Each structure stands twice: as structure tokens, then as C-alpha cells.
Amino acid sequence: MSDTAQIIDGKAIAKQIRDELAVDVVEFIQNNSVVPCLAAVLVGDDPASEVYVRNKRRACEHVGIDSQLHRLPADTTQDELLDLVAKLNKDNEVHGILVQLPLPAGLDADQILLAVSPAKDVDAFHPTNVGRLVQGKPRFLPCTPHGVMQLLKRTGIDTAGQHAVVVGRSDIVGKPLAQLLSARGADATVTVCHSRTNDLPGITRQADILIAAIGKPEFITGDMIKPGAVVIDVGVNRTDAGLVGDVEFESASKVASHITPVPGGVGPMTIAMLLVNTLRAAQALEQ
Numbered sequence: 001m002s003d004t005a006q007i008i009d010g011k012a013i014a015k016q017i018r019d020e021l022a023v024d025v026v027e028f029i030q031n032n033s034v035v036p037c038l039a040a041v042l043v044g045d046d047p048a049s050e051v052y053v054r055n056k057r058r059a060c061e062h063v064g065i066d067s068q069l070h071r072l073p074a075d076t077t078q079d080e081l082l083d084l085v086a087k088l089n090k091d092n093e094v095h096g097i098l099v100q101l102p103l104p105a106g107l108d109a110d111q112i113l114l115a116v117s118p119a120k121d122v123d124a125f126h127p128t129n130v131g132r133l134v135q136g137k138p139r140f141l142p143c144t145p146h147g148v149m150q151l152l153k154r155t156g157i158d159t160a161g162q163h164a165v166v167v168g169r170s171d172i173v174g175k176p177l178a179q180l181l182s183a184r185g186a187d188a189t190v191t192v193c194h195s196r197t198n199d200l201p202g203i204t205r206q207a208d209i210l211i212a213a214i215g216k217p218e219f220i221t222g223d224m225i226k227p228g229a230v231v232i233d234v235g236v237n238r239t240d241a242g243l244v245g246d247v248e249f250e251s252a253s254k255v256a257s258h259i260t261p262v263p264g265g266v267g268p269m270t271i272a273m274l275l276v277n278t279l280r281a282a283q284a285l286e287q
């Protein structure tokens with residue numbers, strides 16, 4: 001067993017996916033005389049959201065997808081936001097709609113996500129798209145879980161028969177990732193852990209593939225990892241020491257066989273998969 005894990009380069013794999021996508025975008029534009037377009041809605045001025053939205057815009061430019069940014073003030077009402085979503089739903093130039101989360105306090109995110117046309121729901125957050133995923137008939141795959149699956153696949157890690165332990169049960173990552181890992185074709189055996197799990201280290205140490213999606217900086221330490229396990233860190237925690245994941249990289253990388261860094265791991269993949277979904281939305285809407 002080597003004492004230093006192979007680092008999974010999410011930045012490089014995301015670039016590879018964007019390069020492949022750029023070719024498909026050119027072909028789509030030639031066939032349809034339409035440019036795929038992603039509309040992002042940003043309410044308020046959360047600094048973290050500013051970074052994501054800027055990264056998304058730049059990534060769109062790189063692959064030839066148009067992007068719109070709709071900025072609304074923090075005191076926007078529920079009805080004003082619903083009006084904008086309704087307008088984007090009807091706009092034939094817009095193929096993908098993303099409402100950046102979290103929304104400012106006072107806005108009901110569930111009602112907003114329900115208002116996004118499922119055909120343009122490139123986050124795959126609408127209950128229709130969540131249900132389709134659970135039934136094994138997805139229209140869009142949610143971006144972060146899909147990004148994790150692509151990281152595993154493109155690193156040559158076979159999930160079939162493996163014990164995958166997902167720490168975290170959010171609607172955005174934990175729950176859909178557990179679905180994708182256990183789906184036919186991926187064929188992992190999945191355990192979902194959370195804040196009420198008894199003896200968490202006893203369970204994480206059974207993981208062949210350990211996914212950290214809890215939102216607690218450096219929560220997973222090397223002693224919680226089975227030697228040779230694959231460790232995927234979905235955390236994006238802003239601390240005084242900068243951006244850190246949910247995994248303590250230094251101790252974990254001495255035990256794992258493969259590990260994703262933060263930054264440069266899952267984050268860039270999330271954005272690449274958002275672009276993939278935008279092209280897919282445009283293909284379905286323009287066909």
C-alpha cells in the first residue's frame with residue numbers, strides 16, 4: 001500500500017468534459033441555427049454565490065453556450081421572483097434556468113423550484129425531475145452527483161459491487177448521489193450516514209468509496225478511512241484558512257488510494273455537468 005493517495009484532478013477532468021461538449025455545441029448550432037442558452041438567477045449579494053455565478057458564466061463562454069445573469073435585490077418578493085421564472089419559462093431563447101441557492105431569508109425556495117419548467121430545470125431540482133431520477137428514467141442528472149459519478153468513471157474506478165458510504169443526506173447531493181450509485185449500471189451497495197448515525201467512524205471505515213457531503217470543514221479524518229479506499233470530498237467550506245473540504249486532506253491522503261482535493265475536485269465538475277444539461281435541454285426543446 002502506498003502512503004500517498006493519487007489525487008483525482010477534477011479541474012483537468014472538467015476541462016476534458018467541456019472540450020468534448022464544445023464539439024457537440026458547435027454541431028448543435030449548425031443543425032439548429034440556435035445557440036444553447038443558460039439563464040442564471042441570483043437574488044441578493046451572497047459572496048460565495050458571486051464566485052459560482054462568475055465561474056458558470058466563464059465556463060459557458062468556453063463551450064459556446066450563451067449565458068444570461070438576472071440579478072435581483074435581496075428584498076425581492078416571492079411574486080417578483082415567480083414572475084421572472086415565468087418569463088424565463090416562456091422565453092424560447094432560454095433553454096436552461098438555474099435559480100442560485102440559497103435564496104435570501106423570506107423567500108420560499110421550494111415554491112420557486114416548483115415553478116421552474118421541468119424541461120428547463122438544468123439543476124434537476126424540480127420534484128418531477130427528482131421523481132424521474134428515483135424511477136430510473138432521468139431527464140437531467142443533478143450536477144454535483146453526476147460530476148462525482150463522472151470523476152469515478154473517468155479515473156477508472158469501478159463502482160459495481162463496491163460499498164459506497166455517503167455521509168450527508170441533502171436533497172442536492174447526498175440523496176441523489178445515493179440513487180445514482182445504487183442505480184443499475186453503477187451497482188454499488190450504498191449506506192447513507194448523517195448527523196444522527198451511531199458510530200459513524202465504524203461505518204465510514206467499511207467504505208470502499210467514501211463520499212463526504214456534510215458541510216463540516218475537515219470532518220472526515222484519516223482514522224475514519226479504510227486503507228486503500230477512494231475518497232470524494234464534496235465539501236466547499238469557506239474558513240479563515242480559505243476554502244476547505246469536508247475531509248482533512250493531509251491525514252486522509254495517507255490512507256486513501258485516491259482522493260479529490262478542494263478546490264480543484266468536485267466543484268469544477270458541478271459546473272461542467274450544468275453545461276452538459278444545458279445542451280441536453282436545448283436538444284430536447286429544439287428537436
Ligand SMILES: Nc1nc(=O)c2c([nH]1)NC[C@@H]1CN(c3ccc(C(=O)N[C@@H](CCC(=O)O)C(=O)O)cc3)C=[N+]21
Binds near residue numbers: 123262
Ligand atoms: N441552483 C444551484 N445550483 C448549484 O449547483 C449550486 C447552487 N445553487 N448553490 C451553491 C452550490 C455550490 N456549487 C458550486 C459550484 C461550483 C464550485 C466551484 O467551482 N468550486 C471551485 C472553487 C471555487 C472557489 O474558489 O470558490 C473548486 O472547488 O475548485 C463550488 C460549488 C453549486 N451550487
Ligand SMILES: [Mg+2]
Binds near residue numbers: 171
Ligand atoms: Mg431540504
